[in-house]
Amino acid sequence: MAEQAQQNSALSAAVADVANGVALALDGEGDSYALSALLAQEDTVALAAVRVLGADVLAPYALRGDPARGSTDRQVVRRALAAYPPGADASDVSLWSYRGLVEASRAFLPETGADGVDGADGGGRDGEGGEPGAERPPEPRPGDAWVQTDPWPALAHRASQLAALSLPSLAPALAVGLAARTDDLARGFVRAVRRRDWLQAAGVGRWLVRAPDVPDSLGLAAGLVFVRRMSGSDPRVVLHTTAAQRFPGGGPW
Amino acid sequence: MTAASPALLHRVGDRALAWLDAHREHFRLTDEDLATGRGIVERLKPVGELAVNMRVLAREGVAGSRQHDISVRLLDHVWRDLLDGGNLLAELQHQEPLSPVPLEIYASLHELGHRHPGLESAIGLARGTASWRALEMMPTRRLGLLNAERKIGLVPSGDTGRALAATWLGRMPEPWTVQLHIAYDITHTVFHLTDWGAAPDRVPPEIADYLARYLPAWTADWAELEHWDLLGELLVVDACLPRPTLEAEMWERYAAAQGPDGAMPVQGTMPVGDRGEVFDQLHHPTLVAAFASAMATSRSLSADVAA
Amino acid sequence: MATELTAPVETAALAAEVEGLLDSAEPEGIYRDTRECGGGLLLAALLLISPPTPRAPKTDAR
Numbered sequence: 001m002a003e004q005a006q007q008n009s010a011l012s013a014a015v016a017d018v019a020n021g022v023a024l025a026l027d028g029e030g031d032s033y034a035l036s037a038l039l040a041q042e043d044t045v046a047l048a049a050v051r052v053l054g055a056d057v058l059a060p061y062a063l064r065g066d067p068a069r070g071s072t073d074r075q076v077v078r079r080a081l082a083a084y085p086p087g088a089d090a091s092d093v094s095l096w097s098y099r100g101l102v103e104a105s106r107a108f109l110p111e112t113g114a115d116g117v118d119g120a121d122g123g124g125r126d127g128e129g130g131e132p133g134a135e136r137p138p139e140p141r142p143g144d145a146w147v148q149t150d151p152w153p154a155l156a157h158r159a160s161q162l163a164a165l166s167l168p169s170l171a172p173a174l175a176v177g178l179a180a181r182t183d184d185l186a187r188g189f190v191r192a193v194r195r196r197d198w199l200q201a202a203g204v205g206r207w208l209v210r211a212p213d214v215p216d217s218l219g220l221a222a223g224l225v226f227v228r229r230m231s232g233s234d235p236r237v238v239l240h241t242t243a244a245q246r247f248p249g250g251g252p253w
Numbered sequence: 254m255t256a257a258s259p260a261l262l263h264r265v266g267d268r269a270l271a272w273l274d275a276h277r278e279h280f281r282l283t284d285e286d287l288a289t290g291r292g293i294v295e296r297l298k299p300v301g302e303l304a305v306n307m308r309v310l311a312r313e314g315v316a317g318s319r320q321h322d323i324s325v326r327l328l329d330h331v332w333r334d335l336l337d338g339g340n341l342l343a344e345l346q347h348q349e350p351l352s353p354v355p356l357e358i359y360a361s362l363h364e365l366g367h368r369h370p371g372l373e374s375a376i377g378l379a380r381g382t383a384s385w386r387a388l389e390m391m392p393t394r395r396l397g398l399l400n401a402e403r404k405i406g407l408v409p410s411g412d413t414g415r416a417l418a419a420t421w422l423g424r425m426p427e428p429w430t431v432q433l434h435i436a437y438d439i440t441h442t443v444f445h446l447t448d449w450g451a452a453p454d455r456v457p458p459e460i461a462d463y464l465a466r467y468l469p470a471w472t473a474d475w476a477e478l479e480h481w482d483l484l485g486e487l488l489v490v491d492a493c494l495p496r497p498t499l500e501a502e503m504w505e506r507y508a509a510a511q512g513p514d515g516a517m518p519v520q521g522t523m524p525v526g527d528r529g530e531v532f533d534q535l536h537h538p539t540l541v542a543a544f545a546s547a548m549a550t551s552r553s554l555s556a557d558v559a560a
Numbered sequence: 561m562a563t564e565l566t567a568p569v570e571t572a573a574l575a576a577e578v579e580g581l582l583d584s585a586e587p588e589g590i591y592r593d594t595r596e597c598g599g600g601l602l603l604a605a606l607l608l609i610s611p612p613t614p615r616a617p618k619t620d621a622r
Contacts, residue, residue, distance in 0.1 A: 044570060052578055052582060083571065084574075091582070091583035094583055200586065215466060
């Protein structure tokens with residue numbers, strides 16, 4: 001299985017490391033978080049891990065922003081976006097995830113006047129008050145018809161892949177669309193736990209904790225604890241379950 | 254999500270019934286079974302299940318003339334040949350006066366018009382004791398026993414609502430904890446509560462909602478595992494809901510698992526080997542296929558099928 | 561960054577891996593339930609339409 005082959009790669013290890021750091025920061029108050037401090041070095045693998053985790057790398061800033069550290073992290077994000085733009089044949093998930101990282105950077109790390117002088121690369125002109133020499137990253141318009149049309153198993157799988165977009169104030173249209181399919185996501189959660197697909201279950205759980213009408217019978221809180229433990233505390237699962245705890249409710253509806 | 258066509262639903266049962274008819278002699282208890290008494294309940298179980306199926310077919314009335322002829326022949330076979338006109342059940346009751354087993358098997362046959370006064374008297378004797386009501390058993394089975402009493406016109410020896418509350422489904426726990434044996438507990442609670450699908454409206458609305466919400470997840474999962482025996486039972490549960498889905502994709506996969514002779518494997522592909530052993534493995538899922546088909550065909554013609 | 565300039569092949573491979581991780585297929589679900597299907601069931605003496613009590617040597621489909 002391709003996925004298993006990837007589990008031992010350098011990228012998977014980097015993704016796990018960053019996920020672990022984000023989850024720890026979310027467990028605390030997030031006020032001493034710096035993405036740049038999590039990356040051993042800003043190499044291609046680290047940036048790829050940032051791109052894989054998407055908006056979640058900035059999740060601690062959604063709890064409490066820190067403009068001083070933020071400007072460095074904003075540049076890290078821009079490099080990751082520049083290094084791994086969605087290709088011509090990129091999936092909707094890739095496009096959405098990319099867009100989520102763009103939106104998270106804008107929402108959680110708003111640019112300040114200080115950015116022009118503390119940029120790591122220094123020099124250059126600020127086109128829009130942003131990082132020196134950096135263009136605003138393009139914002140792809142990925143398709144969203146699937147939110148209405150996907151059968152529930154595919155919907156839950158895709159929603160889980162995009163769990164990072166459940167962070168507050170990102171992709172409001174997606175959140176509203178998924179909120180209309182709470183029962184389908186609940187079915188997806190049940191199926192994912194049955195299949196021992198802990199990552200999918202945890203990701204779906206993040207949307208469900210925000211849903212306005214999640215049925216009590218689902219036992220979601222106990223389910224997320226169960227998933228976390230059964231996964232053997234897989235860093236990506238822990239990131240999802242921790243985020244589910246830290247960002248309950250509060251959707252844009 | 255689209256509903257399966259009545260033709261597909263019907264075909265599964267038609268073929269299953271043909272297999273059951275062709276193998277009706279395999280249901281017979283051997284002289285050795287009777288002499289030793291060993292495994293007699295195990296051997297009687299398929300006979301009782303066959304009786305339940307004939308009752309369902311007679312009730313749902315969707316069988317068509319060929320199916321009707323087969324089911325009459327099979328019913329006659331069950332009562333006269335396999336159960337010796339009920340004498341076998343009466344003998345069992347005499348050996349074990351407090352056993353609920355004869356009643357559980359007799360109930361469907363009684364509804365189909367067969368009578369054994371001696372057996373009924375022996376059942377009455379057991380029911381007159383406090384012990385009968387105190388018998389320890391799994392909650393789903395208690396529900397089934399109360400239903401069996403009602404089927405033969407007796408006042409149930411306990412409260413159905415309390416029996417339901419003691420089942421797994423009655424408490425509606427976390428749906429993601431469901432495993433194989435819990436899933437069978439769920440299907441049996443629905444079977445007994447609804448009198449094998451005769452009275453779907455006996456499922457309380459909150460339980461019907463719970464099932465409508467989570468049944469698709471369980472169904473999809475055991476379909477993926479190719480567990481046809483449980484999938485068939487889950488398809489019966491769907492057909493017992495106020496708005497059954499009769500989901501085409503599930504029914505197509507289920508139908509595709511059926512052998513050309515109508516047999517349904519428990520899981521995966523058809524077993525091979527000794528005829529008797531193969532029968533032991535096939536009779537249950539094939540009976541379930543006949544049951545599921547009868548229920549679903551009937552509901553597809555009458556119910557408000559979910560979109 | 562230097563590594564990006566000197567290792568375009570690695571970057572391309574990483575980009576493909578990023579895509580794969582982002583839009584990963586569902587893992588196969590065949591590794592579960594083996595125990596429950598193996599016959600370790602607790603069954604009452606007689607439950608009509610419940611699965612047959614597993615008997616001695618039986619060839620399980622899986």
